[in-house]
Amino acid sequence: MADLILHHYPMSPFAEKARLMLGFKELSWRSVFIPSVMPKPDVVALTGGYRRTPLLQIGADIYCDTALIAEVLEHHRPEPALFPPHLKGLARVVSQWADTSLFWASMAYSLSPKGAAALFASQPPEAAQAFAADRGAMSSGMNRLRPGDAAGAYRSYLRRLAHMLHDQPYLLGEQPCVADFAAYHPLWFTRRMVPAMSGILEATPEVLAWLDRMQALGHGSAQRLTSTEAIAVAAAATPEPVAGEHFQDDHGIALGSRVTVAAESFGTEPSEGILVAATRTRYTIAREDERAGKVHVHFPRIGYVLKEVRV
Numbered sequence: 001m002a003d004l005i006l007h008h009y010p011m012s013p014f015a016e017k018a019r020l021m022l023g024f025k026e027l028s029w030r031s032v033f034i035p036s037v038m039p040k041p042d043v044v045a046l047t048g049g050y051r052r053t054p055l056l057q058i059g060a061d062i063y064c065d066t067a068l069i070a071e072v073l074e075h076h077r078p079e080p081a082l083f084p085p086h087l088k089g090l091a092r093v094v095s096q097w098a099d100t101s102l103f104w105a106s107m108a109y110s111l112s113p114k115g116a117a118a119l120f121a122s123q124p125p126e127a128a129q130a131f132a133a134d135r136g137a138m139s140s141g142m143n144r145l146r147p148g149d150a151a152g153a154y155r156s157y158l159r160r161l162a163h164m165l166h167d168q169p170y171l172l173g174e175q176p177c178v179a180d181f182a183a184y185h186p187l188w189f190t191r192r193m194v195p196a197m198s199g200i201l202e203a204t205p206e207v208l209a210w211l212d213r214m215q216a217l218g219h220g221s222a223q224r225l226t227s228t229e230a231i232a233v234a235a236a237a238t239p240e241p242v243a244g245e246h247f248q249d250d251h252g253i254a255l256g257s258r259v260t261v262a263a264e265s266f267g268t269e270p271s272e273g274i275l276v277a278a279t280r281t282r283y284t285i286a287r288e289d290e291r292a293g294k295v296h297v298h299f300p301r302i303g304y305v306l307k308e309v310r311v
Contacts, residue, residue, distance in 0.1 A: 002058050002059035002233070002237060003028075003029070003030050003058070003233070004022070004027060004028075004029040004030065004056065004057075004058060004076070005029065005030040005032055005056070005057040005058070005225060005230050005233065006018055006019070006022070006029055006030070006031055006032065006054055006055070006056055006057075006222075007032045007034050007043060007046075007053070007054055007055040007056075007057065007227070007230065008031070008032070008033065008034065008053055008054040008055075009033055009034055009035070009036045009053060010033075011036065011119075011189075011193050012036070012053045012054065013103070013107075013185040013186055013188060013189040013193075014052075014053060014054060014066050014099075014185060015053050015054040016184075016185045016188050016189070017066050017181050017182065017184065017185035018054045018056065018066050018069055019219040019220075019222075020181055020184065020185070020214065020215075020217055020218075020219065021066075021069070021070060021073055021082065021178075021181050022073065022219060022220040022222075023217045023218040023219040023220040024080060024082070024176060024181070024217045025073055025076075025077045025080070025082075025220065026077075026220055027073070027076070027077060027220045027221075028220060028221040028222075028223075029220060029221070029222050029223075030222070030223055030224070030225040030230070031222040031223065031224050031225065032057075032224075032225050032226065032227050032229075032230045033224075033227075034053065034227060036053075036131065036134075037130050037131055037133075037134035038051060038134055038137075042227035042228070042230070042231060043055065043227075045231055045289050045291050045292045046062045046230075046231065046234060046289070046292050046295060046297070047062055047064065047271050047297055048271040048272055048273060048285075048287045048289070048297060049260075049262075049269045049270050049271040049272065050064050050261075050262075050263075050267075050269060050270075050271045050297070050299075051267060051269055052064070052065070052263065052266075052267040054066065054069070056069045056072060056073075057230060057233070057234065058072075058240075059233065059234065059237035059238070059239070059240070060234045060235075060237040060238055060239045060292075060293065060294065060295045060296065061239050061240055061295070061296050061298065062234075062295055062296070062297045062298065063298045064271075064297065064298065064299050064300075065263075065299060065300050065303065065304075066099070066182075067095065067096075067099065067300045067302065067303070068281075068282060068298060068299065068300040070082050070083075070095075070178050070181070071083075071281070071300075080175065081175075081177070082177055082178040082181070083177065083178055084172075084173075084175070084177055087172050087173070087177055087179075090172060090179075091172060091177045091178050091179045092178070094171065094172070094179035094182070094183070095178050095179050095181075095182035095183075096182075096302070098179065098182035098183040098186070099182050101153075101157070102154075102157050102183060102186055103185075103186045104144070104145060104150075105145060105150045105153040105154045105157060105186075106150075106154055106186035106187065106189065106190055107150075107186065107189070108144060108145040108146070108147060108149075108150030109147060109150040109151050109154045109190070109197065109200065110186075110189055110190045110193070110194045110197050111194070112147035112150075112151075112197070113147070114196065114197065115194040115196065115197040116128065116132070118194050118195075118196035118197070119193060119194050138266055138267045138268075139265075139266050141265070142265050142266060151200070154200060155200060155203070158187075158200065158201065158203070158204045158207055159203075159204060161183060161204065161206075161207050161210075162204040162205075162206040162207050165206040165207065165209075165210050166206060169210070169213060170210070170213070171183060171210075176213075176214065176217070180210075180214060181214075184211065184214045187201065187207070187211060188211070188215075191211060231291050231292050234292040234293060234295055235291065235292055235293040236293075237293075238294070239286065239294060239295060239296035240296070242276050242277040242284055242296070245277050245279050246279055246280065247277070247278055247279070248278055248279060248280045249278065250278075251278075251306055251308070253275060253278075253306065253308045254275075255275055255276060255277070255278070256274060256275065256276075257274070257275050257308050257309075258272065258273070258274055258275075258308070258309040258311075259272070259273070259274070259275045259283075259285060259306055259307060259308055259309060260272045260306075260307050260309060261283050261285060261297075261299045261304055261305070261306055261307075262304065262305050262307075263303060263304055263305075264303050264304065264305055270307075271285060271287070271297055271299075272285070272287065272309060273285030273286050273287035273297060274286045274287070275306075276296065278306070280301070281300060281301055282298050282299060282300055282301060283298070283299045283301060283304065283306055284296050284297070284298045284299075285297050
């Protein structure tokens, strides 16, 4: 099987979620650093428009969103399990809450004026301005929490996590599952990236101990790769076949149609291509790029919008 290639940057919380899942699975992977703000020409060469972080590349197959990346890693190496059979539904529900409600409360609190100033204290003013402008464009139209409201919500969520950890080492039992990785990464950002804001965690020692246990899982074994080399890998490969996968048509859009797929909110730049699969859990589009060649770009159904391109 082709190498696992993660496209990410160090301070991305969702990338930390993916890195830690790779460590949990004790996997070897290739690490491609990408810009934290636009433009991202090498990312767009692979995705056709999608620019959120991280991406998982396997040959000429590009997997978007950590919810889908978790499923791909589980298929690649089933044990230890991210989705224990007796917890599959609950783990997915908790993960979705953590990747949305918990994440946005954490970010609004951590990147308050005090937190943002601390994050960019060692960088030139232009870096903070570029980051703020980029994230403002990505969140256009979103209803974002103000710092005071976010602090209150974040404290409540931390107490709820502490209750879940009261008599067990991980959120849903004796072993970590996908819910732990989804809840970990926004707290990691507060603790590691903006330690000036991490005092909010001190009121929940159960959560702090859990963070230490999660961090100890590590990131597996990573070797650097340039984005140019990753694009060459895609160009030299052929996407995995999707023939025979069950087609779940909820839109009246036939396979073979030209479509766009975009996130529902935050970073809604669409990717355009030919719909080659629409299963109960994911969409897959085929697209051609002059550098990357033919690739398949995969998205989870939940959180993404499929539209037909009208000629």
